[in-house]
Amino acid sequence: xxxxxxxxxxxxxxxxxxxxxxxxxxxxxxxxxxxxxxxxxxxxxxxxxxxxxxxxxxxxxxxxxxxxxxxxxxxxxxxxxxxxxxxxxxxxxxxxxxxxxxxxxxxxxxxxxxxxxxxxxxxxxxxxxxxxxxxxxxxxxxxxxxxxxxxxxxxxxxxxxxxxxxxxxxxxxxxxxxxxxxxxxxxxxxxxxxxxxxxxxxxxxxxxxxxxxxxxxxxxxxxxxxxxxxxxxxxxxxxxxxxxxxxxxxxxxxxxxxxxxxxxxxxxxxxxxxxxxxxxxxxxxxxx
Numbered sequence: 462x463x464x465x466x467x468x469x470x471x472x473x474x475x476x477x478x479x480x481x482x483x484x485x486x487x488x489x490x491x492x493x494x495x496x497x498x499x500x501x502x503x504x505x506x507x508x509x510x511x512x513x514x515x516x517x518x519x520x521x522x523x524x525x526x527x528x529x530x531x532x533x534x535x536x537x538x539x540x541x542x543x544x545x546x547x548x549x550x551x552x553x554x555x556x557x558x559x560x561x562x563x564x565x566x567x568x569x570x571x572x573x574x575x576x577x578x579x580x581x582x583x584x585x586x587x588x589x590x591x592x593x594x595x596x597x598x599x600x601x602x603x604x605x606x607x608x609x610x611x612x613x614x615x616x617x618x619x620x621x622x623x624x625x626x627x628x629x630x631x632x633x634x635x636x637x638x639x640x641x642x643x644x645x646x647x648x649x650x651x652x653x654x655x656x657x658x659x660x661x662x663x664x665x666x667x668x669x670x671x672x673x674x675x676x677x678x679x680x681x682x683x684x685x686x687x688x689x690x691x692x693x694x695x696x697x698x699x700x701x702x703x704x705x706x707x708x709x710x711x712x713x714x715x716x717x718x719x720x721x722x723x724x725x726x727x728x729x730x731x732x733x734x735x736x737x738x739x740x741x742x743x744x745x746x747x748x749x
Contacts, residue, residue, distance in 0.1 A: 465517040469550030481614040487517040496530040549596035601644040604745040633726040635718025645712035668723025718746035
């Protein structure tokens with residue numbers, strides 16, 4: 462039996478995550494009080510026919526008065542040797558505010574505590590920090606569309622061969638806009654490379670287009686930078702795998718996040734796929 466506990470900030474995409482798990486064959490329960498986790502696992506794992514099945518549940522701030530039971534429940538699961546993983550969904554404050562305004566929903570903490578939306582998010586973030594620190598997977602959904610989040614959930618907890626396959630996620634971003642992705646493991650600053658923005662016929666294009674890639678990668682410093690990055694990451698991958706890391710997030714940043722960073726993210730993704738790696742790509746500034 463495999464148990465996935467989905468938790469995280471309100472508005473970060475837990476409903477999408479639990480729906481993705483259900484599509485993957487998990488038996489899912491939403492908003493289960495933490496103290497019932499062990500009973501739920503006992504009930505579902507009681508018969509021989511259920512031993513190999515998969516279950517998932519959402520545990521979040523809606524059960525705040527009972528959330529103190531969460532860590533005890535995790536210890537009880539461990540004591541009974543029930544395997545479980547914690548999937549924590551996060552997002553930056555401005556993204557969460559935007560989502561609440563779009564859906565016109567109220568944050569669970571606003572009514573009881575008479576807080577503003579921003580204050581409620583800050584309070585929830587502080588309250589959930591110990592859970593985030595214990596999570597097996599942390600997914601920042603700030604720049605992810607629903608379909609991208611579903612794909613990411615599948616890549617993280619989907620069925621794998623006996624030897625675990627690491628997912629490499631490559632991200633482009635703009636230093637002057639959203640800033641560093643909060644879940645990045647490795648960050649490479651490509652602002653030092655020639656900038657096509659200052660070429661009149663190129664400035665309106667993006668790094669997804671061949672004209673930008675030809676320009677950026679046409680310089681020796683770009684080629685050498687790329688070579689050294691790929692050599693270093695190729696060298697490090699076996700050590701990350703040995704550590705048990707399931708996902709490596711490699712981020713490339715430039716000033717606006719539309720030219721050099723996108724070009725390098727795409728080039729790197731192509732290179733790693735050629736090496737037989739499983740790769741996901743996202744571009745923060747192009748996907749808004």
